Amino acid sequence: MSENNDKRLFLVDAYAMIFRGYYALIRSPRITSSGMDTSAIFGFTNSLIELIRRQKPTQLAVVFDVGKTNVRTEDFADYKANRSDTPEAIQLAIPYIHRILQAMHIPILGVEGYEADDVIGTIACKAEKQGYTVYMVTPDKDFAQLVTPNIKIYKPGLKGAEFEILGVEEVQAKYGIKDPKQVIDFLAMMGDAVDNIPGLEGVGEKTATKFLQQYGSLENLLEHTHELKGKLKEKVENSAERGRMSKRLATIICDVPVDFEHEKYDLETPDFEQVRQVFDEIEFRRLYETLYRAFSEDKVSTGAEVLEPAKEGATQLDLFSSFDDLEQATSQKASLDSSQTLYQLIDNSTAVKALVKTLLEKDSVCFDTETTSLNELEAQLVGISFSYRKGLAYYVPIPTKLEQRSQTLELLRPFFESTKVEKVAHNLKYDYKVLYMHGVQVQEPYFDTMIAHYLLNPDGRHGMDYLAQMHLNYEPISLESLIGKKGKGQGLFNELPLETQRDYSCEDADITFQLYELFRPELEKSELLTLFKEVEMPLLQVLAGMELRGVQLDRGWLEKESKDLESDLKALEEKVFSLSGETFNLNSPKQLGDILFERLGLDPKAKKTKSGQYATSEDILQKLSAAHPVIEPILEYRTYQKLKSTYVDALPLQIDAHDSRVHTNFSQTTAATGRLSSLNPNLQNIPIRTLRGQQIRGAFVASRGHRIISADYSQIELRLIAEIAKEQSMIEAFLKGEDIHASTASKLFNVPLQEVSKLQRSQAKTVNFGIIYGQGAFGLSQQTGLSRSEAKSMIDAYFATYPNLKSWMANQVEEARQKGYVQTLLGRRRYLKDINSRNFVVRGHAERNAVNAPIQGSAADLIKMAMIRIDRLFNEKNLKTEMLLQVHDELVFESPLDEIETASLLIKTQMEEVYETKVPLLVEVGVGKNWLEAH
DNA sequence: AAGCAGCA
């Protein structure tokens, strides 16, 4: 293994890698059955094994910080202070990682009193002298200073991203410098927040780069400060000493008392049995197979070849089913490659026909489309892959020429339009829309693996590459590595060689099919299959329809409003400048804060945000409005600026040139409660509160001969709370048709309903609202301006009025503790792993979610059901009315004039009768030429 | 609270 001409030493920066692994998984951490967070261990170990598998180091060691690091702390007491609050999961991880490394026979290094950086630096230098090529394995940019022709940085790829190797040239290019050593000067000038290196005052990345090009080093800069001008000159001169200290802090020490004993670092075969024991303990199942493979694959002997981030051919897609036990693996070693996957190109009509015939005999078939664009409306089909068995997939290229393309699609049509075969895909709505634009309408039954995972784990991430790694322990070819990063230089999928297209696409279909096999039984086990089949899958098609349809905007009005706002803003800006006696960028909260609190000294105890800036949010400014006349125009400026930039100017840019309509995208897998979310553009946050904001809704217009119908559930969440918690007095209020906030106030303040004051009603409303959003006592005081204890007693009074509500809430929390999750009316789950946390902030959050998720989620369930039924009835009755938008408790339609009454009634009835409840569900319907009038 | 988005 260790030929002389191949001496490649990898030094792993342990803590940096552990942190990185931990944060990479922070959104869906790995938790064992006993509740231990093993994300950090997994992240680290996975990267390490990946490194061994792909790079085949000859020498390898892992370096930790040991004991107190006092060499630098003498210099600057705060050094690395920011790192002290290490998460619990990381502290817990260290002993396990040590055990794993020992079992793998990988040396653990560390020198008391020195940073791991310094140990790595020292060993790297020594190894270089002995003819080694050294790779420092770390995401930390500080190491760039050590780079030489034989010492490089190996930056592992994060989740699907490729790894990076930084040699001299890369470092030069990245920092715009001649010598990697200048990285020290660079850090000394700009500072580094993570390591608490202060840097020079007023110098950031840009300025530091400029200085380096001009002066070459910190010292030289400090000698020439007289050449600088203005504020910057002053700041740099004042912080010169700080700069020199920063340079000492940033310098990695290369004379740590440690030797490089190369024979100890030879990469040896692990003690598999021992590794397995540790893995078993922390419930790592698939990682063991990866480890075994890393050591059983053919060794590659020349460094240069291995280090090219080359793609492995798709034929090497490993299927670890055959690695279930060690013996089998041993006997198969090195020969498993092409035997287990078959990715076939289907490029003539005879073969396509045969394929479709086969597909039509299957119960479930997975497919994946490849296109030229992420925008479904303009995407051209390039190819489609199919898979119905693990390891097996077919790729059908779709010709560019119209005639041949239609021919191919006609051959495929029977499959897509079959009502027997279940069509499996990841993010099926995308494929549905693309095919729809090509004249093919994919029919139910559907199985979207992305949505399946969303139901199984609504808080997690649902991307295919990510799921492949988590559930199949497999890293797919990244599209980016084939066609380049997003932006100008990005290539098109159809320009790739056919074999590459085939391998990439088949792999996706194959993986999706494997995910399907995994998730389907899981859905069943969690009793989510009905929700999935009856609600989410049918909804997919409804949403696709809404997105394809889009909504018409009044471009002329928006353009005029933009000009009006522009001139209003100009006037306000001048007013602010003259009142404050200074001109600055009003859009910069940072500059605004400085002016208000430094120059005008408005509030000596001004609040700061956590990054040290002055907070200038609306509620803070509002309190100051009496203190200075400048505040009022600032607030007004803010409001208008927001309207202009976010809506008036942004919306016209999203108008599609083909049909002059805006096509938003509804995400069915983003909000953990079960709500939808809308993006590109977000049409769920169009203003309504203020008069001028409202006008924007007027720009959402019905097309000629049509009207907008808006239908909104009145107080659906409160009604559901009353229903689910069986809160009798609240139910009665709804039955009597009372104003619920007034009714709450009447009970809360013990006054007759007729005598409830405005303030009382508004306070009751805030409490009701707080319950819905699970805000708790703490948020309430913020919202109302009441003191903490006043808010507290208000909530006590609230619970005294609604005792069943209180006990229902307590019940939810209890249920979450026992089962680990809470449920909506339709069985949608939200897992709350923090419900037993010892940290009361974290636990409190989970507890509020235990109450909030079933309410918000149930409301989401109901409106989703209503959408499906309305859509079906429109089709059955052949109505031309079309659903355009959903805004959580509101549906917006576009209806031909002669259908308005029929459609309105149908909509209202379906929404109100969507689910049988004791509390009546009330829907308010409005009609108008635009969304504003319809409200 | 939790979505999305604009801006520096």
Add this chain to the structure above:
DNA sequence: TGCTGCTT
């Protein structure tokens, strides 16, 4: 990346 602000 952090801050701010719009909706429900």
